[in-house]
Amino acid sequence: MKVKRSNIVRLTVNGIVCFFICVLSLKAQDKGPNIILIMADDLGMECIEAYGGTSYKTPHINKLAMQGIQFENCHAQPVCTPSRVQIMTGKYNVRNYTRFGELDRSQITFGNLLKNTGYKTAIAGKWQLGKEEDSPQHFGFDASCLWQQSRPRFDSLRHDTRFSNPVLQINNKVQHFTNGEFGPDIVSDFICDFIEENKNEQFFAYYPMLLAHYPFVPTPDSKDWDSKSMGSLINKGDPKYFADMVAYMDGIVGKIVAKVESLDLSENTIIIFTGDNGTEKLITSMLNGKDYPGGKTRTTDNGTHVPFVARWDGKIKPNTKSSDLIDFSDILPTICDIANADIPSEFVVDGTSFLPQLLAERGTSRKWIYSWYSPHGNLRVLKEFTRNKEYKLYSTGKFYNVKDDFYEKNPLPMAGLSEKERQVYKELKNALKIYKLARVEKK
Template sequence: MNSSTLISRISIFFFCYILVILSAFSQDKKPNIILIMADDLGVETINSYGGTSYSTPFIDAMAAQGAKFEYAFAQPLCTPSRVQLMTGQYNVRNYTVFGQLDRSQTTFANLLKEAGYKTAIAGKWQLGKEQDSPQHFGFDESCLWQHMLGATNKDGYDTRYSNPVLEINGVPKHFDGGQFSTDITSDFLIDFIEKNQDQPFFAYYPMIITHCPFVPTPDSKDWDPTSPGSPTYKGDPQYFGDMVAYMDKIVGKIITKVDELGLSEDTIIIFTGDNGTDQPVVSMYRGKEYPGGKKYTTENGTHVPLVVKWNNHIKPGTQSDDLIDFSDFLPTLMEVAGIKIPKEIPVDGVSFLPQLLGKKGKSRDWVYSWYSRNGDIENLKEFAFDKEFKLYGTGEFYNLQEDWLEETPLIYKDLDKEGKKAFKTLNKALDKYENIR
């Protein structure tokens, strides 16, 4: 063998070796995670779920290209939902008061960051006014509304939409150049994704939109870039449809960027809402009027969309009728990332990753809820439900198929065999959490 042949073979060997190393590195890279949660957006607002009042083409495309869950449920209000979502625990364990997440808690961002993920949050906070709150709970970067500051300025104008006041990594900034908060926060996350595309990242986007005040968006005919913000809390409900369309557009903007960066196979994108649509919005849903039910424990206060896209992992058009609640998100994200949840964290949720991947998974028999806006027992609503029946801790029992607004409680002695069986199952679910708090 001459020297040139030997050198050639050695070069080929090292080239192949490098390819093997790079391939192994690529396979070991954890998936990126993007979690998008619209504010005050019930299931009836999305076309692919049967809503016909608004336009949601990008979320509908997510459902067509990925998976859609028919029975996903949040808490009836923002802070209770966020606490449950971020910690994987029912509010009975760790909820304190509206607008706060107890600093002793561990969030999905804490766990992902400890496992090597770069993490960022943009949108609405409302979980503690300490300057370091987002970082304390695991986020490297943050761009937030209602972090340390309140919802209105000194003149009483709402600060969340046109020319907003946001806090970037704990530093307040008043945008006064005709900006719209949904553009700023989404751009912040896209910048974060671009900067961290070569390593695992977690981008959490609890959107400010579609919460009231209902106001024009930059796509509305009467958008006013000089507006100081709404002078009233509710605004004008006629703009709710514009806000839904803009929310959907921003979801599409994020998905498009992921595709442009070539990350669609490496990134799982999850979309949901934090609770039901606000009043006085009434939408058309599956041929009937459907009133917004935010803050109420009826279906229209808790039933939210859940759509997931992950190219070449989730079979397009996947649909699941399994029950899902917000405690299930943390264990799902941990399973996606290959992270073991520490034993000292009492997680109530169940991962729904198997269902996303076309497997049976561990389906729920019921969903439990401990709901009190300010954490007090006097105003507590505690209940458990399945797809057909719902039982409150106070004893009221409803058939959800026939009485979804819960207007006529059932009497136990009049129940058939199926109804009595459901009552006993749901009563056991309530008993499971009886002595926790």
């Protein structure tokens, strides 16, 4: 049987078309979703109503938790820079922490890894990780709108420059705002604009918020907001404004969620909310009917226990809670897992992906987490520990039941340990040994 040449050509063209359709289909399957990571500044889990907090109104974050998953046992480092280094690199501070306000430029971040995968990347909010002009781009971000990038926290008259009439760097260009602008509005607008501009692309938006860090000041929703203020002259401001700042922060979360929904991106976007460390020590909140003091800078639970909620329509089952233990080293591998981003084999990651738990699968539950905490890199004031949900062991040998002894006032005597406690002690001591030789001193 003879086949006409025209039919052969037609069949060949159809085959090529089918081939490319299949290839594109496979690529579409491999293509990860958009990722938005929001990290509040100085906000422990007790500030969120969904966690049992009753001092502040957080309806948008509550809704995010109801529409997705809420992790009950997420821990950060006790203060700003250590947490930021850990969340961005997936490594415990013992491996790569240098000093406060710096991220070693030899490090690779989730920005680098997602950019290399084809994501459009942006960072907006608080930087405080090195004063080089090209820092955001060096660490993988195409676009940036940052406070405290290459400029200090204060202006020449000692006004704090992050809130009213702020000083920001937008794509590395310093801009002084003097028309009554509010810093959190500018940076959240930047995030929303980035989402809009990249609605047809894969994007990763990292938003380390300015709120609700001190100075505690009025927001544009406060009765005594002053649009002419050039920033607080009082280092920590007035704690009476903390509630206003938390409410405004929550509203910004709602604003970003609304932007995603308005662009019909909810099923292709995972939105994550967390906090970088415990609440400022000046603040005492109510949690489940009891006083809960802020513990920023402390290694007790009120210094490290932070909220972590995530929503991904059609993927994460609504109104889910997980009691699994996670920490900030887990976020990079989880984001890379979500994005189908390769992590180079030579790249050391201390964290474990919890993507299975996000998707209501079993996953690998962590038996312990580790912390190496020295904000200024001074080993004389180092606090190093491993812990599970109930017990904590410091490298000094002090062993606590943190569930019963919240303030860690009463170390458990070795002679009085139960069989279960002896087993936990052994596991945590072995975990400490893993990092005994991990510290590489930086000059």
